Amino acid sequence: MRVRVDRTVCVGAGMCVLTAPEVFDQDPEDGRVVLSEPVPPPALRTRVEQAADVCPSGAITITD
């Protein structure tokens, strides 16, 4: 599993950080998403998928 984030559309709502803190973080300056784990272990798949689903701006995509 490979994760991509699009910082240009991120609105800094922080839903990803709440859902999968191992994978997503927020830039302390502008609040936008920072990917701390671009290739998360399979055990995190469900939560990463949830994060992509709850992200209000569709900034997170998962490719296999």
Add this chain to the structure above:
Amino acid sequence: MTEHTTRPTPLPTQRPTPFDPPVELARLRGEDPVSRLAYPDGHTGWLVTGHAQVRQVLADPRFSTRNEIRHDPSPGTDVTAPPRPAPRGMFLSHDPPEHTRYRRLLTGQFTVRRMRRLTARVEEITEEHLDRMEHQGPPLDLVEAYASPVPALVIGELLGVPEGDVDRFQRTVAAVSRVDSSREDKMAAFVAMQDFLKRLVDDKRAEPTDDLLGGLVAGGELEEDELTNIAFLLLGAGLDTTANMIGLGAFHLLTHPEQAEALRDEPDSGPRVVEELLRYLSIVPHTLRTALEDLELGGHRIRAGETVTVSIAAADRDPKVFPEPNTVDPHRSAGGHLAFGHGIHQCLGQQLARVEMRVALPALLTRFPTLRMAVPESEVPTREDMAIYGVHRLPVTWGSGSG
């Protein structure tokens, strides 16, 4: 694409209980999650009641939040007042790119981590108010003593509003957000608020402070009117909402003692209980969007200029997403609820609101193990008439007396 043959109905407002949205919304959703809606000004637009369709509207840039092109579905709306564009800085009512610019300047201040760091201060403010309640003794109005002042002090602190001025603020906010007040009263409240904030911004220009507003002033990118309006938006959006979630949330817990008990016994369940209450109570019952171009939604053709009323309360009770939607179940995964909206305008202050609710509700129950209602459920005045739902007052008591 179906042609709609059903007659447009006005927005349903009759709630069966203080905690449930109008039953009519569920009926409409069952029939068709996208239906025609009659607005008081004569406009015929749409009402969206399904979770998937609500998400779709809120994520679609072809829908605008601009004031000047929208129609208000609320029964008490003054139909003679021409809608005016929102002033600079009121970014909830701006579309991109204006919205993007303001939101970017603020998101850094509202990160999950930053808000968690505020937890200790929120705890202090909460404890102070619980102390005061204990000192005052039962019975008392929980809204006045706790649910309103705690969020007011928290956001006041965030912005750098001097503590002595917060009371006046709260009264002004209540006057501004009142659906049923006269236009003159509303304007007066609005002006009073503007003046207050302008002075606050001026003070921070003269003497820079280390708070959110002080930071924006120091950043130098924004002019005075923008700063004032941003502060106005944050206060307007952050006070009444959180206060009503605490007030209505406490009302629900006190009338469902087994749930209060579970929260007392299992403090770790706090975040889940809060999330489920956000879904179940959805105190921002609806929001509005207007189509900028012709488009298709749920098999209907929406025309440019038509206003869509997006029912958050109905979406958060959609059985397709939340099985047994009318039951409060802290064990469900309430993730995906729309109480904070969705899309680019999704609540900027949601992490702060979460911190406040996670602290305030358990602390209240723990401090007063015998806390209970001082009046029958039916005598609690609810905010039927307000843009943000909740309770006006919540008389409570505790101890061994009958209160």
